[in-house]
Amino acid sequence: xxxxxVGAGRVGSSVATSxxxxxxxxxxxxxxxxxxxxxxxxxxxxxxxxGGRFTIGTALELDALTESGIEEADVFIASTxxxxxxxxxxxxxxxxxxxxxxxxxxxxxRRAAWYAEQGLQTxxxxxxxxxxxxxAALEPA
Amino acid sequence: xxxxxxxxxxAGKVGWNLARELLERGDEVTVIEQDRRRYLTVEQELEHAVxxxxxxxxxxxxRAGIQRADxxxxxxxxDEDNLLICQVAKEKYLCERIIARCNNxxxxxxxxxxxxxxxxxxxxxxxxxxxHEVPRYGLVHLLDLPEERLEIIELVVGEGCSAAxxxxxxxxxxxxxxxxxxxxxxxxxxxxxDSVVEAGDEVLVVLDPGLEEDITSLFxxxxxxGSTSG
Numbered sequence: 001x002x003x004x005x006v007g008a009g010r011v012g013s014s015v016a017t018s019x020x021x022x023x024x025x026x027x028x029x030x031x032x033x034x035x036x037x038x039x040x041x042x043x044x045x046x047x048x049x050x051g052g053r054f055t056i057g058t059a060l061e062l063d064a065l066t067e068s069g070i071e072e073a074d075v076f077i078a079s080t081x082x083x084x085x086x087x088x089x090x091x092x093x094x095x096x097x098x099x100x101x102x103x104x105x106x107x108x109x110r111r112a113a114w115y116a117e118q119g120l121q122t123x124x125x126x127x128x129x130x131x132x133x134x135x136a137a138l139e140p141a
Numbered sequence: 142x143x144x145x146x147x148x149x150x151x152a153g154k155v156g157w158n159l160a161r162e163l164l165e166r167g168d169e170v171t172v173i174e175q176d177r178r179r180y181l182t183v184e185q186e187l188e189h190a191v192x193x194x195x196x197x198x199x200x201x202x203x204r205a206g207i208q209r210a211d212x213x214x215x216x217x218x219x220d221e222d223n224l225l226i227c228q229v230a231k232e233k234y235l236c237e238r239i240i241a242r243c244n245n246x247x248x249x250x251x252x253x254x255x256x257x258x259x260x261x262x263x264x265x266x267x268x269x270x271x272x273h274e275v276p277r278y279g280l281v282h283l284l285d286l287p288e289e290r291l292e293i294i295e296l297v298v299g300e301g302c303s304a305a306x307x308x309x310x311x312x313x314x315x316x317x318x319x320x321x322x323x324x325x326x327x328x329x330x331x332x333x334x335d336s337v338v339e340a341g342d343e344v345l346v347v348l349d350p351g352l353e354e355d356i357t358s359l360f361x362x363x364x365x366x367g368s369t370s371g
Contacts, residue, residue, distance in 0.1 A: 060221070060248060084197055084221035088251060096254055110199045114233060 001025070004073040004099075006059045006089055007080030008035035011105060011125075015077060017042045020052050027053035029068040030080075059089040070097045078104040083111065090120055144168040148210045150196035150226045151217035152183045155242065159214065160187060171205045175217075196226050199233070207234045216242040220251070227257045280357060283345065292350055293321075298342045299362035310334035317349035318356055 001024045005016045008030045017039060020026040028039065028047075036054050039047040047054055057064025059080055070076065076093040078086035083106050090104035103121045106112035112124035144167045149156045152174035160170045164187075172187060173196040174180040180193040194201035196217070207213065213230035215223035223241045230236040243249050243262040252260035272282065284293040298305055304312055309320055309332045323332050324343040330336075338344065346356055 060251065062247075062250070082221070084219070084225050087225055088221045088255075091255055092251060108198065111197075111229075114199070114229070118232070 001074040002027070002069065002072050003075045003077065004029065004068055004070055004093075005077045005079060006030070006065075006068075007078065007086070008039060009079065009081055010038075012077065012079035013038045013042055015079065016052070020050060025051075025053075027055065027069045027073070029055045029057055029059065029064060031056065031058045059085050060092075065089075065092070065097070070099065073097070073099045074101065075099070076102045078102070083108050087111070087115060087120075094120065145211040146206070146209055147171075147212045147214060148173065148196075148202070148205050148207060148230075150213070150215040150223070151242075152179055152187075152191060153216065153218060155216040156214075157183055157187075159216065160190060164190065173201060173205055197222050199229065202226070202229065202234070207236065210234075210236050212236070212238040212240070214240045214242075218244060220244050220248045223260075224248075224252055224255060224257055228255060231257070280353070285350075287350065290350055291347065293345060293347050294353065294356070296344050296346065296356070296360045298338055298340050298344060298360050300340045302340070302360055302362045304338050304359045305340040306337065308335050308337055312338070312359060314346075314359070315352050315355045318352050319347050321345050321347050 003019045003024050004027045005012045006029045008016060008028045012028070013035060016026050016028050033056055036047060039052065039054070043050050053069065055064060055068040057067065070093060076090070076099040078090040078093070080086055086104045086106060090102050093099045094102045103123060106115065106122045106124050107126050109124050109127045109130070112122040112127065116122045146169045147163055149160055149170060149172045152172045156172055160172045163170050170190050172183065172191040173194055174183060174191060175195040177193065180191060183191050192205055194204070196202060196215070207230060210230070213227060213236050215226040217223055220243055223243070227239040227241045231239050239257065241252055241257050241260045243252055243260040246262040246265040246268070249260055249262055249265065252258065269282070281295040282292065283295055286292065312320070314320070320332055322329050322345040323336065323338065325339065344360065348356060
């Protein structure tokens with residue numbers, strides 16, 4: 001599969017490297033060149049030598065999205081550090097580029113739930129943390 | 142008409158001045174500002190008409206009473222925020238009227254794709270004004286209706302261009318273009334097939350989008366056009 005990851009912070013870069021190790025074609029788009037170093041470190045070798053693609057650019061620039069290969073992408077992951085950017089760029093991937101599988105990381109639980117109702121696949125780390133904390137704190141040991 | 146209830150996201154220069162004008166008109170206004178210092182400044186004048194919070198958060202919009210808002214105007218400095226505020230206003234809270242500010246005109250296509258209309262871009266407006274005031278090759282866009290695939294342009298007929306001195310019927314305009322008016326010596330007329338176009342005339346042409354280059358080459362003097370690649 002062709003996996004495009006927009007936003008390679010801790011989450012995005014881990015998902016990108018594991019997808020690459022699993023044999024998928026992986027392209028990463030991030031505005032910060034530092035995220036490229038994070039990929040190298042996680043992989044233990046150069047991202048490009050390992051077969052990965054990397055584009056420096058902002059998520060909302062159509063040129064950057066095209067350059068990073070969105071038109072061929074089977075999976076699109078929006079994992080920048082901003083909910084609002086993730087929500088907009090995921091909708092672009094879904095509606096404009098018709099990527100078959102689009103997943104957005106959304107920290108705000110209420111909006112993650114509402115956009116999920118609208119048909120966007122969302123992952124909400126905050127909701128997961130809330131549930132685990134509640135379990136750890138309130139359930140009998 | 143009874144006053145409107147308007148929610149304005151963003152108390153920057155645009156949002157603050159807009160709030161002032163609407164309050165002056167007798168409308169009810171709530172401005173939402175997420176920067177604490179800016180909020181405190183604006184609050185000194187607008188008092189209870191400004192609330193502190195991030196307008197992309199649903200509870201903040203609900204606290205501002207979005208369920209009963211007649212109009213939501215998103216004018217923060219961030220296009221993603223403006224787009225999403227208007228999107229939830231329209232699709233979650235069923236607010237009938239929205240207006241979004243688009244800071245970067247390149248993002249206008251995103252607003253359109255997601256159905257957020259109207260989206261207003263000051264940069265785009267100024268660009269259009271520049272085009273109107275300082276037209277390239279004397280070409281002015283009078284009307285652009287991209288949805289209807291129609292535009293009307295005004296052109297000055299250049300000295301020695303291929304159209305000058307010809308009858309309208311002989312202009313060899315491309316299909317999808319029509320000269321609808323000729324302005325000469327301060328007055329206009331609707332040309333017939335045998336009306337002659339003269340250098341110095343201003344002509345109004347209605348056309349399908351995409352034909353501009355072809356039209357321009359007919360009305361602009363040789364050598365003056367064709368510099369679009371530069």
